[in-house]
Amino acid sequence: MFRILSRRLIEVVIFLLVITFISFLFVRLAPGDPVLSMLRVDDVSVTNEQVEALREQLGFNDPLLVQYGRWLADFVRLDFGNSYITNQPVMEMILSGLPATLELSFGALIVMLSVAIPLGSLAALYRGSWIDQVSRGVSLLGAAIPSFWLALIFIDLFAVRWGILPPMGRDGIISAVLPSITLGLAITSVYVRLLRSSLLDSLSNEFIRAARSRGLSEMRIFFAHAFRHSLPPVITVFGISLGSLIGGVVVIEVIFAYPGIGKMVVDSIRSRDYAVIQGYIFVMAIIVFFVNSAVDLSYRYLNPELRIKERKNSTWS
DSSP, X not given: OHHHHHHHHHHHHHHHHHXXXXXXXHHXXXXXXXXXXXXXXXXXXXXXXXXXXXXXXXXXXXXXXXXXXXXXXXXXXXXXXXXXXXXXXXXXXXXXXXXXXXXXXXHHHHHHHHHHHHHHHHHHHTTTSHHHHHXXXXXXXXXXXXXXXXXXXXXXXIIIISOOSOSSSOOSGGGGHHHHHHHHHHHHHHHHHHHHHHHHHHHTSHHHHHHHHTTOOHXXXXXXXXXXXXXXXXXXXXXXXXXXXXXXXXXXXXXXTOOSXXXXXXXXXXXXXXHHHHHHHHHXXXXXXXXXXXXXXXXXXXXXXXXXXXXXXXXXX
């Protein structure tokens, strides 16, 4: 276990160095100038000397490697700096918006699991039946509909016409229902198809026939053996597609005016607020890394063969 944790620690250090440098480079090379946004040139007349003076004060005239080194030195001290536009500490802004984003993410996962597990399981159990056809049709339709279009349809139906749910903002748990359902349904189709395929593969294995020969009930065979055996591919795809989920949260937060870090970073991109963008990328990189690490560690529980192989390797070494 110590060896696994040590390797993970080295991996996270290298990963963070690479991702922060690449993101820092791309953000700085993107079109636009945060100094112009700070000085609000559309509202107030400023001279070129004032613009250059502020650029020099913020260090934007230094080479990119010098700027990155300065940012990295502050990052080691857990200081992400202040927003160029609001002058608030970046970490404070991220921590204030993170709960709203986590609400939508967890809500979307609950919706996805509530739909994908029953639909994918029934499609595998009743392969070729009308249930299977409906499941495949729903998953195909879900994959074809963009999340932003689905969001607009839901706002029109549930908020404008029927007045059941609020169309935007964050005012209690009821405000998270519509965006969570929208995001959850948008990512459900992939997991319905994947779970169906993985279950069909598990049900055709020898250990399922052996379990039936021992007189086990079909429900116990399905949940205790086939379903558990089918989870690793689904969890793998979830770890890989986590970036898509984060991107979907950004889109949904903007449409529903939900005050999470996704909407915050979109506003920061518009105003070229480098400090906030860089802080957001770092926090998302940390989340993605640890979720993928948790996915890797979950294999040791879901796949007993992997634990046996690790014991053999440790014995031989």
